[in-house]
Amino acid sequence: MSRLDKLLAGWTFRTATPTFEPGEVITAYVSERNGDGLTVRIGDSVIRVEDGGDAAVEDKVRLEVTSFDATNHVGTGDVVELLGPDA
Amino acid sequence: MPEEPDIELSFRGGRLVSALPIALFIAWAIFQSGILGIGDTTGLVAGMLTGLIVGLLFVRGDWKDYADVIFAGMTRRVAATAVVAWLWAGMFAETIQVGGFVDGLVWAATVLNVGPGLFPAVTFLLAALLATGIGTGYGTAIAFTSLVFPAGLLLGANPVLLFGAILSGAVFGDNLAPVSDTTIVSAVTQDADIGGVVASRVKYAVVAAALAIAAYLVAGFGIPGVWGGMPHVDVAGEVSASVSPWGLVHLLDIALVIVLAVRGRHIIEAVSWGLLLAAAFNVALGAANLVDVSAGSMLLFSAPQNGLTQAVEALPLLGAVVETVPAGQVGVGGSVYSGAAGFFPLIVLTLLLVAGAEIMRAGGGFDAIQELVIDRVATTVRRAETTMVVGTALVNATVTINTAAEIAIAPYIATLGKRFNINGYRRANILDANTSALGYIFPWGGGLLAGYGAMQGLVGGEATPWFTAEMLVNPASVFPYVFHGWFLVAVFLFAAWTGYGREYVSDRTSEEVSRV
Numbered sequence A: 001m002s003r004l005d006k007l008l009a010g011w012t013f014r015t016a017t018p019t020f021e022p023g024e025v026i027t028a029y030v031s032e033r034n035g036d037g038l039t040v041r042i043g044d045s046v047i048r049v050e051d052g053g054d055a056a057v058e059d060k061v062r063l064e065v066t067s068f069d070a071t072n073h074v075g076t077g078d079v080v081e082l083l084g085p086d087a
Numbered sequence B: 001m002p003e004e005p006d007i008e009l010s011f012r013g014g015r016l017v018s019a020l021p022i023a024l025f026i027a028w029a030i031f032q033s034g035i036l037g038i039g040d041t042t043g044l045v046a047g048m049l050t051g052l053i054v055g056l057l058f059v060r061g062d063w064k065d066y067a068d069v070i071f072a073g074m075t076r077r078v079a080a081t082a083v084v085a086w087l088w089a090g091m092f093a094e095t096i097q098v099g100g101f102v103d104g105l106v107w108a109a110t111v112l113n114v115g116p117g118l119f120p121a122v123t124f125l126l127a128a129l130l131a132t133g134i135g136t137g138y139g140t141a142i143a144f145t146s147l148v149f150p151a152g153l154l155l156g157a158n159p160v161l162l163f164g165a166i167l168s169g170a171v172f173g174d175n176l177a178p179v180s181d182t183t184i185v186s187a188v189t190q191d192a193d194i195g196g197v198v199a200s201r202v203k204y205a206v207v208a209a210a211l212a213i214a215a216y217l218v219a220g221f222g223i224p225g226v227w228g229g230m231p232h233v234d235v236a237g238e239v240s241a242s243v244s245p246w247g248l249v250h251l252l253d254i255a256l257v258i259v260l261a262v263r264g265r266h267i268i269e270a271v272s273w274g275l276l277l278a279a280a281f282n283v284a285l286g287a288a289n290l291v292d293v294s295a296g297s298m299l300l301f302s303a304p305q306n307g308l309t310q311a312v313e314a315l316p317l318l319g320a321v322v323e324t325v326p327a328g329q330v331g332v333g334g335s336v337y338s339g340a341a342g343f344f345p346l347i348v349l350t351l352l353l354v355a356g357a358e359i360m361r362a363g364g365g366f367d368a369i370q371e372l373v374i375d376r377v378a379t380t381v382r383r384a385e386t387t388m389v390v391g392t393a394l395v396n397a398t399v400t401i402n403t404a405a406e407i408a409i410a411p412y413i414a415t416l417g418k419r420f421n422i423n424g425y426r427r428a429n430i431l432d433a434n435t436s437a438l439g440y441i442f443p444w445g446g447g448l449l450a451g452y453g454a455m456q457g458l459v460g461g462e463a464t465p466w467f468t469a470e471m472l473v474n475p476a477s478v479f480p481y482v483f484h485g486w487f488l489v490a491v492f493l494f495a496a497w498t499g500y501g502r503e504y505v506s507d508r509t510s511e512e513v514s515r516v
Helices: A003-008 B015-035 B041-056 B063-074 B077-098 B101-111 B119-134 B137-155 B159-176 B181-189 B194-222 B245-262 B267-287 B307-313 B335-341 B344-362 B365-377 B381-398 B402-419 B424-438 B446-456 B475-481 B483-498
Strands: A025-029 A032-034 A037-042 A045-049 A060-069 A074-084 B300-304 B322-325 B331-333
Touching (some): A025 A037, B015 B365, B041 B063, B041 B344, B041 B446, B063 B344, B077 B245, B077 B344, B077 B402, B077 B446, B101 B245, B119 B137, B119 B159, B119 B245, B137 B159, B137 B446, B159 B194, B159 B424, B159 B483, B181 B194, B181 B402, B194 B424, B300 B307, B344 B365, B344 B381, B344 B446, B365 B381, B365 B402, B381 B402, B381 B424, B424 B483
Parallel strands (some): A045 A074
Antiparallel strands (some): A025 A060, A032 A037
16 A cells, blocks of 8 residues: 555544455454354454354454345354454 | 553452542542642652552452552653653753743833733743644643743743633643643544544634733733732843843744744654754854853853863863852752753653553543443433533543653543444544643643743743742643633533533444554
């Protein structure tokens, strides 16, 4: 990313409930872990992952979105890659 | 940063009691400076000492652990960094001041027709520029209060407004400068690169600064500068037509400090070079009779009269900084001495305050507050961001050295932000902007007291003989006028609510931290 791009990024009003397309792969932190499943909140949108593997809260994961309901801002996804906690 | 092994403390009455030393200090500060109107930093030292002693009574188990935590806090590097900034900036600013720089500024303002109305706005811009260049808001607050503040009073500008404008400039620089401690801490703790963090915070800083400039213009022309009954009325407007422009050569040593700092030299090195150049200019200006200054203005041993001291006084070179005086006036003086000495109470206070914050950490006070906030308050992204703004503000009220406050709250900002996948840049910006702002707004804040310390140095100073103790601005009266600070906090509250500038982790991944 160039310096100018960095300077110009984010001069917008970003929604509290971002939407995602099925098949989209995103990077995110795990917000909660309950039982085997994970909850990933991006703003107030929620993506649930049924089998979270070894991912813990605050771990960064690569996540493939498998479904997303844009009305209720909830979706499902699978962990593609566990990146782990920040250094 | 060297970390001591973490000691845990247990308090009678629960984890929140670990906040008692700092809570007592704040109550003391509000009582002393807010209610009684006494701006005495050593009085605040007494308050913090009292708080630390009272806190001891509530410790469960070995009191030695409490003592060890105090030591661990006082030896933190962040405290030493602030101490160094104050000592060096204090010596430098006072040395420039005795070199006629205030007169030079008055001359320049007169020639350029900058009247009392415009002066605060111009001061804000110049202070912001200097602070962004050298990366230390504390240093800027000290330099501008020593140099520009007296010039503004002579021109008839409103003293409280002017002090507010100086602090606002310091806020701007602390927030935006790539070499500022607070900028670096915000980037490193939120796993973001410094360049990206600075670039991404322009969108908030510019909005707040534009509003602040407008506010200083409106207030500068709207609020009377100096009116009858004010102690400044006798000096304002009586600018002598013969003020010398020669003090402005000190712009060169200021420029040297900025260039060295921007090139990444340590602040001790950069300011030391500036100080040496300023001293050389002073000796030259004095020798050429252009400014009333000499080596003795910078360092002077006033010794009791006897055979030995009179012999030393007569020596070449060494004799220039020695004079013999009647027994009652014995002492050491000069800008190097008084510039540093003005900050001694604040330095002691800082060390004790960082110790108080360490006790709050070791006793679980910060953790207790965080758990309360995450479970009950921060339930949506808007509320989470608002909590981050308000939480940063509150921690800055307790830990008044803003870099230390930032280090204390940073892990909580990271945890809270990651829960909603708020981008590292955004987290760093919320953290740093509100830290920078509030550190200069609370009347017991380190930045504000640093400026106040410099102002006390003006009383009876060699370059400002007209400045009396009645002209000091009470620290408790300036906070409404730190416009840039207030606007910056307001911009972030607005941004939290509307999503202005918000980015998620999934929108853009911040680059690796390039510098620790």
